[in-house]
Amino acid sequence: MIEYSNQTHYLVAVDCIVFGFDGERLKLLLVKRGLEPEIDKWSLIGGFVSAGESTDEAAARVLKKNTGLDGIYLEQFQVYGKPDRDPIERVLSVAYFALIDIHKYSAQINADYHAEWFPINEKPALIFDHETMVTDAWKKLRYKAALHPILFELLPKKFTLPQLQVLFEEVNDMKIDTGNFNRKIKSTGLLIKLEEKDKSSSKKGAFYFKLNQKRYQSDFHLVLNVFRSSK
Amino acid sequence: MIEYSNQTHYLVAVDCIVFGFDGERLKLLLVKRGLEPEIDKWSLIGGFVSAGESTDEAAARVLKKNTGLDGIYLEQFQVYGKPDRDPIERVLSVAYFALIDIHKYSAQINADYHAEWFPINEKPALIFDHETMVTDAWKKLRYKAALHPILFELLPKKFTLPQLQVLFEEVNDMKIDTGNFNRKIKSTGLLIKLEEKDKSSSKKGAFYFKLNQKRYQSDFHLVLNVFRSSK
């Protein structure tokens, strides 16, 4: 096989920053690293890119392999390419952030794999430059969520407006006015109101909503701007 | 040297989508490829990542080497990682978009290097997946420019409001109302009005402005929203 001469080849990895939301706090999925160096230290879910797959495919495969999760929202957001970021040899890492419904998968994750959820502000020390990746991914998540309705990926199929509001408040680290929030969300036309109520957190109960998938697909670019508010 | 065993290594390249603006049209800087395969075909400015440098450094180096340009706005935006995107062997490409003041550098580029500016809608066929990269980069540029004041990078030190407006219109492919545009731009506090006027395009002449560098640095996140308008 012909090659480009005299050029150095590198390992290429993918690392996934997996976000989840348990109804109260934004969480991060971490695993104990399975190979040297830094074996058994906490790490992002990652792996090397294999010969036949694209980086996107590698990220999906690695997620699936480490957690059993499939069909997850994945978005490539940054390459970490400093020469010395891995002490063994040069490895470039393509970082992805992933959004999953924590309830749907948490049992499975804990039973079959050695992954664990951490509140994003109480995570353990991470290997290499993974802390930087998390910081960058969170920033990117805020940025993206401010403009596009991606946070629904973090919620169950059925969810209530108060739940949604808590999620927005958590991600953006601010209080939001309920009245304005409800009006804004409803005006997007992204939600379909269900008959059923969630009575777990109040006497009155809050109506469940589900995503209007059609609109969600077509209006993905839509600008939300559910910010500024209260105080 | 210790290595991770049994993993495939790849070549890693950087490719720069270089945007320029001549006062009328958005342009793209292309070079004739200097190596096989596809030698002498039009290509983005790119090169392989060397052992001691980060991808960001590689992009800056490659830009400098191919054009003489230094200190240019460069932003990594996407990895192109399909296994077969290069026919010779697997090469991952980290794509960057660059914004430069076309006037400052155009003479130099044409004289010393074999790079050429093309209006973005009249570019020649490009090698590999470079057309896709250009499309993606342009989309990213629009997206980013809609929110952040990066377009100033495309203008000379001194520029007029009408020039700025044409640039916004060109990038976003829409007409903008002059009154509203001026008001909005001025309200950002990013511009400093100069004494001098540009009389080249009207009898009355338009005042030159320069960037308030301090504010530009600190308010980089600032949301512009100079859109919707006219008709």
Added chain:
DNA sequence: ACAAAAGTGTTTTCTCTACACCCATGA
């Protein structure tokens, strides 16, 4: 009946849009 959460209405404030208008100047 009352506490507590869900959800609605309403006022005030601000911003955006459209467009009319004035300005400066060379031909």
Added chain:
DNA sequence: TCATGGGTGTAGAGAAAACACTTTTGT
């Protein structure tokens, strides 16, 4: 003096923010 592009002013529509108020229901 008039044509041309530069630049300002302003009324009306619409959206955002603040917050008061109503609804529901378990205890």
